[in-house]
Amino acid sequence: MELNDFTPNTIIEPFRIRSVEPIRFTSLEQRKELLQQAGYNPFLLKAKDVLIDLLTDSGTGAMSSNQWSGMISSDESYAGSESFYKFEAAVRDITGFEHVIPTHQGRAAENILFTTIARKGDVIPSNTHFDTTRAHVEHNGAEALDLVIDEGRQPLTIHPFKGNMNVEKLRETIESIGRERIPVIMLTLTNNSGGGQPVSMQNIKEVSEIAREFDIPFFIDACRFAENSWFIKTREDGYADKSPIEIAREIFSYADGCTMSAKKDGMANIGGFLALNDDQIAQECRSLTILTEGFPTYGGMAGYDMEAVAAGLYEALDEGYLRYRIRSTAYFGEKLTDAGISIVQPTGGHAVYIDAREMLPNIKPLEYPAWSLTNALYLIGGVRAVEIGSVMFGLQPDGTEKPAAMELVRLAIPRRVYTQSHIDYLAEVVINTFEQREKLNGYKIVSAPPVLRHFSARLEPFES
């Protein structure tokens, strides 16, 4: 008799583990003391004191045996190393961009790009600028303008592509301030600060058409281009039969360049690049690379890092990997939703974002509800998450404070690191914290630097 094939409900991790790293358990009493010593800022905790670390998916992934084998045989020549040519070929193959400038991570690519093209008084529109992108734009005296569609600012509204840019607003912006003050239009794929939400191919095309109409360069912040490709494949008409790499190539074909952190969909622990077509801008960027990063055939990376990225970019586009990646994030989100917790809907690619304003209505925005929830997750379960709210975004360039558009707690999932039982535990911690939500206090900032303050600020809880 013919046996039937079956479709499993369990999406198993598409790898097996052959190297392990112990994690350390602590008690509630210990965590109280550790958090206080860290100035109530999870960024300042020691990683060994964290049980499950969801601070970021950046550079925290596990590498494959394939990546390690490339790393062992890397070419560490200062100029013209074989590892660079492999890296360049992979980036060109996927993005189609002519000039590939390696950088030590994504923000270095942003620094080089914006130092080269942005001037005081300029405006740089994006769907939503990531925090380092915004900081580099502002550091160069330009304004970082977020033009995400309205649905992208409403945590609970369901929309398949909440990372889309509002193209009418983009056009109005260009017409009102003039194209000469807009050196570049950016689009962040997926929209990290807006809940890891994807951008549709249709929207990418429309932004590209407007950019071409006004002769403005169009760059993609490509950190999660592979995850975005998967969402296009599974949510947008006409892409179901295309492979992720075909979709990625189409995305990049509409742009003039990209900045990339290889610590995300480069599947590497460090690295990044700036890739673009314009010869003149590329030359200026290369000169700056020599000044700030290194010779343009290594740009702040070791040869073995470039090997890891060259292989990693393809692994991030593997269908089995992407199916598991996106499904396991959704699985985590479903467990929280089933328990009545508000999260950004639908779940994005790399993280689950809890709506802290909804969970903690009694904590005022400028007493940082999302920060409070983040600290509670650590105290209760040894889990480290990150606030994406008014501590991260509330400080204005003129020194005043304004509540952020959303108060989110991001639980970012490192790539290929945690298993389903880790995710089950995480859901238990969040649900348990939710049940104790009335006991949570607001916070005040005791000291903070003027830029990117969330990384090193020290806080104190208000007494209840």
Ligand SMILES: *Cc1c(COP(=O)(O)O)cnc(C)c1O
């Ligand atoms: C991480 C990230 C960056 C910056 O990259 P780094 O490698 O951390 O410097 C820029 N944009 C987005 C969307 C990111 O997620």
